[in-house]
Every structure is written in C-alpha cells, then in structure tokens.
Amino acid sequence: MPLALRDLQRAFAAHLAGDDQPALAAEVRPGAARLGIHRHHVLDSLASALAATFPTVQAVVGADYFRGLARAFIGGSLPVQPVLAEYGADFPAFVAGHDVSRGLPYLADVARLDWALNLAFHAPAGDRLVAADLATVPADRLPALRLALAPGTALVGSPYPLDRIWRASQPGAPADPVDLASGGVHLLVLRRPDDAVFVALSAGEAAFARGIAEGLSLEDAAGRGASGFDLSAAFARLLGLGVLAAVQ
C-alpha cells in the first residue's frame, strides 16, 4: 500500500539525514540509487557549510576527518532555519562530547573561536562607543555607568594557546610546532568594518569586559580585574578597539 503523503515526507526527511527507510525505497524505482542522490546532496551541502564556518577545526583535523565529524553532527542536528551561515551553533558542544576531544582536548575551543568569528563576521557593523561620546558624562557618574558589548563581540577563553593554534592552522603557516602546554588565553573576538578578528586580552581586561557584557556597572566590572589591573588602560583599549556598543 502506498505511503500517505505525510508519512512519505517524514520518511524522505529521515532518509536525507542518513536513516535508511525501506518503505520509502519501495515507493521509488529504482529506489536506492535515486534516493541516494538527494541524501548525498543534502549531507554534502551541509558538510561544506560547516567546513566554511569552522575552517580552523578542519585545518586541525584535516578535510577527510572533518567530513566525518560533520556528517556525525549533521544526522542529529539538521538546520532549523534556512541561513547556512547560521548553521552549526551546536557544533562546538558536539565536538566537546565527541571521542576526538579525548585526543585533541583543545578542539572544542577551536570550534568556539571559529563560531565566534563567524558570528562576528555576520554581525551588523553599526555604531560603536568612542571616548568622545562619554565626554559630557561627569566623572563621578562614570563608575555607575552600564555599557554593553557591541554586536559580534565575544570573549573566548581557553586553557590552551588558542591564538597560536589558530595561526598555525592558517594556510601557509610555518611548520613550527605549538606547545600546547604554554598557557591559556583570553581572546576577544570583534567585528571590524571588513572582517572579523580577535585580539588577546590580559586576564584583568577579559574579566572587566566580561563584567560589562554581563550588565555590571563599570565600577563592579572593574572589581573583577585582579590586583595590578590597570583600569584606565583597559577602558581605553576597549574603547579603541570599538567593542563597546553605542549608548542609545
């Protein structure tokens, strides 16, 4: 008996995601080969989209392995909206829970950096807060000020030298080895007019920026900085980098 339309559609969707459906194959002649075209197309397109969004992960593990990793992810996490650049939000968590992270424990952090760069790249450029915007604010009111990070700005911390791992993964990078035990980093990912980039922050700067992101007043955010933290330099740096959102 032919499948009802809704059952046919469900079976077809499951087939595309990699789950064989004998009842579906019986509907199509010659079934397996024709159905295979569609599955291949869907999975290949999504794997390519993930490779474009997570280029550093791909560089670290190689294209073949990445393909397999992507395929394992896709089966359980099909896109929920049509913009391929927004597909893969759950990929870093998937990598963290995958066997590959037992051997390459920094890989999930690499994925988080790739994702943050992807979000920054697609974030609106928009206005940024500059020092002159605050010139009219009396100094005694600055500590209570609550600011926000500009769209596309993200903090990515890691116990691994993520910045050096990233650089070593770029095309044409020298073959110099990276010492994974050389310490962690606090990276600030930001959107600039033509690209998405990251800079390394000190622990104090990162704590200050995180406090601002959480909605703390500048005074409370400053309290997150460790001893020896230079508040003036940190505030000037964030303003100079253009990572604070313009005050509405």
Added chain:
Amino acid sequence: MTTTRFAIASALAAALVLPAATQAQGNMEKCYGVAKAGKNDCQTAKSSCAGTSKTDSQTDAWISVPKGVCDKLVGGKTTAG
C-alpha cells in the same frame, strides 16, 4: 563618594582623555582574522552536479584519524582515546 569610587571615576575619566594617538592605537592594533567571502549562496558551487553521484561518498567507515595540522600541536595526539 568613597575613596575607592573616586579612584575608579578618575581612572575611567583618564581613559577618555588619553591623547588621540593613544586612542587610535586600538584601531591599529595587530589583530588576527580573515575577511571571508559571503557564503549565503546556498553552497551551490558544486551542488546539482556533485549531487548526481548516486552513492553517498561518505559512509560510517569514514577515515577516523585526524591528519591536519594537529601534528604540529605538540602534545596533541593524532588518535582519539
């Protein structure tokens, strides 16, 4: 205003009046990143034609050993587990 809060107010205010050249350093700061090509093109560069492969090239038997630059990340094992 407490002494602490005064110190914070002063430090924040000082950041606003740093010389323009110092402020601009943030914009000139060495950053790492790449300008990516737009990729909202539905990834169609090799879509229909590649899709006519009747067999899915990937099976569960995918190559299971990372072979990328993880080799030069010292301490990074190239096998899972």
